[in-house]
Amino acid sequence: MATDAADPVSDATRAQTQALAALFSPLLPAEGSPQAEAAVQWGEIFGRLQATWTQFQVEQLSKVATEAPSHFVDPAKWIATAESVLRQLPLANPEVQQGLWNEGLNLVNAVFGQFGLGPRAGEAADEPQFPRSDRRFADPEWRRQPFFAALHQTYLLLSEQVVGMAEAMEGLEPARKAQLLFATRALVDALSPANFPLTNPVALARAAETRGESLVRGFENLLEDVRKGQLTHTRADAFVLGENIAVTPGKVVYETPLFQLIQYTPTTETVLATPLVIFPPWINRFYILDLNAKKSFVRWAVEQGITVFMVSWKSADASMAGIAWDDYIGAQMEAIDVVRERLRVPAVHAIGYCVAGTTLAATLALLARRGEAGKVASATFFTAQVDFAEAGDLKHFVDDQQIETLGHLSPEGYLDGRYLAATFNILRGNDLIWNYVERNYLKGEDYPAFDLLHWNGDVTNLPARWHRDYLRDLYRDNRMVVPDSLQACGMPIDLRRIATPVYIQAGREDHIAPPASVWKLTRYLAGPWTFLLAGSGHIAGVVNPPSSGKYQYWTNDTGAETLDQFIAGAQEHPGSWWPHWAQWLKALDAREVPARGKRRPGGRGDPVIEDAPGRYVSTR
Structure with a gap:
């Protein structure tokens, strides 16, 4: 890009380039005086760095307000x-x-x-x-x-x-x-000295080895992330929804302004009579449970002869400014009723993951108060909390000042998902921030093609009103476990009314929903419950298919009163806990029906909206 000699941007970048040349001059070949070819090479490198920086500055100056947080x-x-x-x-x-x-x-x-x-x-x-x-x-x-x-x-x-x-x-x-x-x-x-170019010998060695090319690539990676306001973890073009990620066959059979409901195509001749409805957290895209054929909990459950429905939440926009917790609870009730009516069954099994599990507990409590508890035959909670007294490091982000700040960051009524992504990255800074700063900025390495990291960066926006109330009422004030302290859909919430059979999964190394916090759900239930502690954390502890042969899980059927007692008397089992859950589910009701009619979505006489994974998962 041509610039005028008197342009202050050019003057500044010229001075910066000269400073960079002086700092990196030791990287020139050390044997004797620098060769002319090497000098030309490094001159080109610093020229490219200058041009890249100049272009970025011009872009920023041309914007009224940066798009980056x-x-x-x-x-x-x-x-x-x-x-x-x-x-x-x-x-x-x-x-x-x-x-x-x-x-x-x-x-x-x-x-x-x-x-x-x-x-x-x-x-x-x-x-x-x-x-x-x-x-x-x-x-x-x-x-x-x-x-x-x-x-x-x-x-x-x-x-x-x-x-x-x-x-x-x-x-x-x-x-x-x-x-x-x-x-x-x-x-x-x-x-850490590993985070800075002049104090990281690995980055310096890489720059010398590539004759400066790693500096250019790393600088380009850095500026691209600044442009989009988000740290990149994986190659942007590596995955396409419906092609090589979120590919389990199915149809969108129902839709509201808040969610789409996907029904997956059966692969067995018969299926369990009671279908399964999965509620993923709207903080992320649903396909964490359908990453690929080998890792997909959805595909695996379908192969076990279960009719699986998945809720795909819409990423928030200005039209959702008034959405509150009541709306998500109401949406869960609506999805349950839609599935019951569609398949003409009295009840469904339900799974709630993380915040959707918290909401599922409220849904069960309200159904019980209404006298409609029978609509849910069982409830499974993946790393979900209801008592936030020991909710882990996320509690450091919920004081009054930070909740007020979130209001200023949401002028259009929704919180940009990049803010939340940055918060979760900070919880594991060395793994999710500084590791990538070193690899992709300092050493200029290419991004990997990793489906889990792609999902991690595929952020969703959150309704600001819901997010504020959630942090204040649950994380800060812990009101959900106080009977009738909170209301939803016009009724008070009392978790002690839940008599539905419950399966609770926690991750031993979970830093978002610590196992001690997840365990507390057992203290508020009126019905039977099974607690299972899985190896690894918030994601890998859940997404652990039997084919991987990884990790382990612990069970204890002695009626432990505390998590410490559970661990002390627990039996360790190698591998995935998914078969244990399926056995538990089938023990509740093993009746099967033929996989035909509306059990196969999109067949004759069954109008559907579109193929899975649907439009909402692609909404940005």
Whole structure:
């Protein structure tokens, strides 16, 4: 792009390019003076970086308002947050400073000594040994040179010390202390030398190896993510809905402005008489349960002879500004009735995943109060919470100030799904943020084609009113477990009325719905329940098909009163828990009927709306 010599953007980028050239000049070939060919190559690299940056700046200047969520890309806000966290720690104490200095100096001297350098220099070790290890620094480049060896070891030492200070803070309310500790850990993770180009020897080596091409690719990846306001985890063009993801055959048989109802085509001659309705969380797309043929819970359930229906929620837009929790509860009731009437059955089995499980509990309570509990033959909860007293790290995002801030971020009545995606990424920053910063920004690597990561980045917008009430009434005030404290559809909610047979699945390593929190549902039920603890977390703990042979699960039929008692007396089973659930379901009612008529959607005399996965899953 041609620019005028007096253009301030050009002047700024020219100065930035010169600074970049000076910083990366050590990457030129080290043998003798730089070859002319190498000099030309690096000149082209910095020219391309300048052109890319100039084009991006012009794009931003031409916009009235950036489309990216600004508080996620504004460095000033991150710096202010970091300063706020550090001010709460006793780092200004002279004794603390002296202690950190002494420990750091001793560590650096010990590291340099293993390379035959410094005051402790001796015979250099063939394989230097360091006191601290971390997978972020597993590459041999971190131990090959004394500077980078000392750098990452010092960082790990300081991280331990700073987090330890937060853990030792006294005089804070438990919730405030937990929030401080979470913020401190997030801050020290962000400050890792692995996250910056000039302090990451692996990125520097990659730049030298590719003669700067990795810098260009990484910079392009970074700016593209800034443009769209979202961190990329997987190649954008790797998956197409209905072609290589969400491909289980079926038809959309019912539709409202809030959801579509998909019925899947049976693959068996007979099916269970009682059909299954799955309610996925509207925080994400439904196809987490239908990623591909090998991972699909939907396809597997169909193969077990179950008539499966799936709700596909619509991503919120301005027309859904007034949507509240009542609407989602009402939608669950409506879907249940539609399936009952369509197949002419008295009841359905229901599954609620995450927030849709929370809502399913409210639905069951209201049906019981209405005298209609018999419409649901069983309810299964995937990683769902009703008691939010121990709801994990997400509770750090629900104080009054943050709830108020969400209101300012939703001027059109819905919350941009990118905000929520960033929040969930922060919960596992090293895995879902900094790992990709290093790989795709610093080293310029190509994005993988990974269906789960594609789903993770396929965000949905949320109705702002529902989201605000959910955070305030459930996460902050924990009102759902207080009988008749909350109302929906004109009736108070009392979980103690639920006598429906219930199956509860929790993930042992779940950081979104911790198992201790999921377990609490058992304390409010009036009917029979089965609790199962699955290996892994919020997603992999659920999406674990038998064919994978991964993980394990635990059961305990002794009537444990607490999760600790359950774990202490639990029996471990290898592999997937899905067959255990199917056995439980069939034990309730094993009656079968022929898979014909409306059990096969779209047949003669059965008008349907469209093929699965439907339009709503593609709405952005």
